[in-house]
Amino acid sequence: MKWTEEDVARLRSLWTTGKSFRVIGAELGRSIESVYRKGKELGLGSKPFHGETSPTWFLLTRVCLDRRGRTVHEMAKVTGASRHTIDALMRTKEAAGAAHVVGWEKRAGSPIPLWLPFPGKSKPKPRAMTNTERCRARRAKLKEEDPLAYKALIDRNTVNRARRNGSVRKQHAVVRALFGMGAPA
Incomplete structure (x- = not known):
């Protein structure tokens, strides 16, 4: 099939769109080889587009x-x-x-x-939060969202700290006897 002036003009416009030889050939009703040879003959380059194709x-x-x-x-x-x-x-x-x-x-x-995905200046990466900062942020959020759970957390931490320091007060003898904590009644 012979190339008409209209086909050549259409080939030139399709060549700049970035479409592949296969797609251009399909739009013109021609083979990949035919499109490639005609493009080379017209001096359009070996590829239809040299930019981003992703x-x-x-x-x-x-x-x-x-x-x-x-x-x-x-x-x-x-x-x-x-x-x-x-x-x-x-x-x-x-x-x-x-x-x-x-x-x-x-x-x-x-x-x-x-x-x-556009040109511009990137913002620098901020430093990561330390473990202490993360814990403080978590506690502040818990205090705001669930005050009872926050109080339970603080009470638990207070008791655990006292245990570690060895300053836990002994229970009254009656309480120990009632709850089986080893002291006779």
């Missing part, structure tokens, strides 16, 4: 158009790709200047980066 990256850029940072877990759920793949892709793109960290999600362990 479908995961394209999907991420569309999903993140709201400019809200997302974790690797959220991005993996949306795209269907593995968390490892998304993490590697985002770190590679960050090194190339095509992605950045907009913030960090705080949690008990190490903070989690919130990624955006």
Whole structure:
């Protein structure tokens, strides 16, 4: 089948879209080899597109158009790709200047980066909470949400501390006898 001017114009426009030879050939009703040879003959280059071809990256850029940072877990759920793949892709793109960290999600362990697949300056990673800070935060949250459980925790810690120090008061002889704590009544 001979190439018409309309076919050549369409080939030129499809070549710049980043579609593969197979897709271009299907749209023009021609074989992969035919599309490749005609593109080379026209001086369009050996490949139709030299930029980003990752479908995961394209999907991420569309999903993140709201400019809200997302974790690797959220991005993996949306795209269907593995968390490892998304993490590697985002770190590679960050090194190339095509992605950045907009913030960090705080949690008990190490903070989690919130990624955006657009150029920008990454925020530095905050330091992780120490064990003491985590315990204080947990106690403050417990005190606010469940005051009775908080009081029980404090009372338990007070008794345990007294036991460790050896300062637990002996029970009255009657109480020990009633509850079988070894003292005769």
